[in-house]
Amino acid sequence: MGMREKKFNVLPGFGLTMGFTLFYLSAMVLIPFAGLVLRALEISWGDFWRLATTSRALAAYRLTFGASLIAAVANAIFGTLLAWVLVRYEFPGRRFIDGMVDFPFALPTAVAGLTLANLFAANGWLGQYLVPVGIKGAFSSLGVVIALTFVGLPFAVRTLQPVLQHLDREVEEAAATLGAGRLRTFASVIAPSLLPAVLTGFALAFARAIGEYGSIVFISGNLPFKTEIAPYLIVMRLEEYDYSGAIALAVVLLAFSFLLLGAINLLEQWANRFQH
Amino acid sequence: MTTTFTRKPKAGLKQSQRGAEESPLVKWTLIALALAFCFVFLLLPLANVFAQALAKGCAHYWQSLAQPESRAAIRLTLLVAAISVPLNVLFGLAAAWAIAKFEFRGKPLLITLIDLPFSVSPVVAGLMFVVLFGLQGFFGPWLAAHHLKIIFAVPGIVLATVFVTFPFVARELIPVMRATGTEQEEAALTLGANGWQTFWHVTLPSVKWGLIYGIILCNARAMGEFGAVSVVSGHIIGQTETMPLRVEALYQGATEASTAAAFAVASLLALLALVTLGIKTFLEWKQARAEKLIVGRVDSSGS
Numbered sequence: 001m002g003m004r005e006k007k008f009n010v011l012p013g014f015g016l017t018m019g020f021t022l023f024y025l026s027a028m029v030l031i032p033f034a035g036l037v038l039r040a041l042e043i044s045w046g047d048f049w050r051l052a053t054t055s056r057a058l059a060a061y062r063l064t065f066g067a068s069l070i071a072a073v074a075n076a077i078f079g080t081l082l083a084w085v086l087v088r089y090e091f092p093g094r095r096f097i098d099g100m101v102d103f104p105f106a107l108p109t110a111v112a113g114l115t116l117a118n119l120f121a122a123n124g125w126l127g128q129y130l131v132p133v134g135i136k137g138a139f140s141s142l143g144v145v146i147a148l149t150f151v152g153l154p155f156a157v158r159t160l161q162p163v164l165q166h167l168d169r170e171v172e173e174a175a176a177t178l179g180a181g182r183l184r185t186f187a188s189v190i191a192p193s194l195l196p197a198v199l200t201g202f203a204l205a206f207a208r209a210i211g212e213y214g215s216i217v218f219i220s221g222n223l224p225f226k227t228e229i230a231p232y233l234i235v236m237r238l239e240e241y242d243y244s245g246a247i248a249l250a251v252v253l254l255a256f257s258f259l260l261l262g263a264i265n266l267l268e269q270w271a272n273r274f275q276h
Numbered sequence: 277m278t279t280t281f282t283r284k285p286k287a288g289l290k291q292s293q294r295g296a297e298e299s300p301l302v303k304w305t306l307i308a309l310a311l312a313f314c315f316v317f318l319l320l321p322l323a324n325v326f327a328q329a330l331a332k333g334c335a336h337y338w339q340s341l342a343q344p345e346s347r348a349a350i351r352l353t354l355l356v357a358a359i360s361v362p363l364n365v366l367f368g369l370a371a372a373w374a375i376a377k378f379e380f381r382g383k384p385l386l387i388t389l390i391d392l393p394f395s396v397s398p399v400v401a402g403l404m405f406v407v408l409f410g411l412q413g414f415f416g417p418w419l420a421a422h423h424l425k426i427i428f429a430v431p432g433i434v435l436a437t438v439f440v441t442f443p444f445v446a447r448e449l450i451p452v453m454r455a456t457g458t459e460q461e462e463a464a465l466t467l468g469a470n471g472w473q474t475f476w477h478v479t480l481p482s483v484k485w486g487l488i489y490g491i492i493l494c495n496a497r498a499m500g501e502f503g504a505v506s507v508v509s510g511h512i513i514g515q516t517e518t519m520p521l522r523v524e525a526l527y528q529g530a531t532e533a534s535t536a537a538a539f540a541v542a543s544l545l546a547l548l549a550l551v552t553l554g555i556k557t558f559l560e561w562k563q564a565r566a567e568k569l570i571v572g573r574v575d576s577s578g579s
Contacts, residue, residue, distance in 0.1 A: 009377075009378060009379075009458070010462055010465055011377050011378070011458055011461055011462070011465070011471075011474075012465075012470075012471035012474075013373060013471050013475070014374060014377075014378050016370075017369075017370040017371070017373040017374040018370075018374040018378075018380075020366075020367070020370040021367065021370050021371040021374050021375075021386075024363075024367045024370075025367075025371075025386075025389060025390065028435070028438050028439055028442060029389065029392055029393060029439065029442060030389070031408070032401075032404035032405055032407075032408055032435075032439065033392070033396075033404060035404060035407045035408045035413075035414055036400075036403065036404045036407050038414075039407050078310075078313050078317075081306060081309060081310050081313070082310050082313065082314070084306065085306055085307050085310040086310075089303060089306075089307055091307050093311075097310070097311070097314050097318075099553055099556075099557045100314065100318045100319070100553070101318075102553055102556065103318050103322065103549065103553060104318070106496050106548075106549040106550075106552045106553050106556070107322075107500070107545070107546060107549040108496075108499070108500025108501070108502060108519075108520050108545045108548075108549070109500070109502050109503070109520075110500070110502040110520035110521075110523050110524060110542070110545075111325060111500070111520070111523065111542040111545045111546055111549075112321065114325075114523060114527060114538060114539065114542050115321040115322075115324045115325045115328070115539075115542070116321055118324060118328055118535075118539075119320060119321060119324050124324075125320060125324060126316070126320065149317070150317055150321070153317065169296055172296035173296045175296075176296050182297075182298055182299070182302070185296070207395060210397065211395075211396065211397025211398065211399070211400070211503075212397075212503075213397065213398055213399045213502065213503035213506075214398070214502030214503050214506075214520065217502075217524065218524070218527065231397050231398075231399040231400075231503065232399075234399050234400070234403060235399060235506070235507060238403065238406065238507060241412070243406075243407070243410075243412055246403055247403070247407070250397075250399075250400045250403050253397050253400055254396065254397075254400060257395045257396065257397070258395065260395070261395045
């Protein structure tokens, strides 16, 4: 493989640890991955296209990508607000809120879906007020957006927080000294330096939302053509023992995830260049 | 570190901030908006779990947890975490040692591959193992001939859990191990310690907080994983149902009693999340304090 130890490195164990790393990585990740790719390659192009673009699949992609996009936008907005408030202001409960931001990350998705579905259902704490005025937050595509916003929130906040913390406030003071109002300072001094981090957080939340399954199962109602997401359709195909159908959908999801991963890497490089 | 050029930290900040702060009205509006958002999206869902779990009273709560099916689910979840977390810890330690302490070609690629499971949908992860070990899978016929069961059995659940929690420990350890460098290990080796002694007495203590951080995140995900496990489990009550799957099964019961039971099992998972958050916050606080101490020491020695 052309992997060479650094010259003069006296530490032992490179062979052992690298060997175990490659073995374990292959056994647990690469071989399963290769298996899926091999099976996907056995499907002819025509079949693949037919399976990946059934009208039910297209409806599922539309909901998955659409709801993920809306949730990621909501996360970018509220995540920025939260990060700003947590970094810049002192207020009672700040530390508590700061700790709670990771709650969606720590909470099993099934529990998130369960409690959100219950909150927004017609007899739930929030649903009892929202459903009568026509806002159906459970068993609807709005429910999908709500659940995805919940699971994506930590990504947006935690990406932005360190950048905000390290922002040089002297530049803001300089802008103020030069006569810029606070709004103008924000728009032309602060916002541009936050943009790469906001976009990275947006992309991370988006990527997470595309693959999300656990929380959605509970809240969306899973009606074909209406509130059925792509990962759920994969599960349905598997339950029908339609492996090819499931694999075709999985390949579409994977391809999209990798595109996003590439975009996130580029964004992070851009953000790093921005900071130095 | 370039201590001479660092500005005096934070002390005079308040005064020099003039003109670089929002008016109180804007400030408190933003705080109110943020708090309202957190209340609806974080606190209400959390409070609701416990309120619904206890909606039918404490007796029903304990009964729901004491049901044989629920107890089996709790046992299985603990078993799966007890197998998959140590495996990933072992891998994380090995990978971090190789990556942080040595230079080799292809390192960025290796790191990307380790992170790969994070960008795979849990459902797709489960599907990968069905494709390998399912009846129509690559090894399906062989496994069937030898009466071995992986899919719709505990081994499949463990494999799926290992896959989705794969990067957690390695990802936390690599930067920590890299930051400590190799000098201390080299010193220990020069003084006659062997490789294992060096690892146990020098490396491990210096990365222990990062390791614990990785373990609790890995464990939280391992116990809470739903999508990947759901695909490979087969949902056999009392046998291949983990706690999150039990929550779903009870929820689908759709009676008030079974919904309350679903929330009862869910409340245990929510508690797990809270404990995880608590430890995580504690570790971050500890790390921030350690950094402050180092900065303070460097500052006083620099001036």
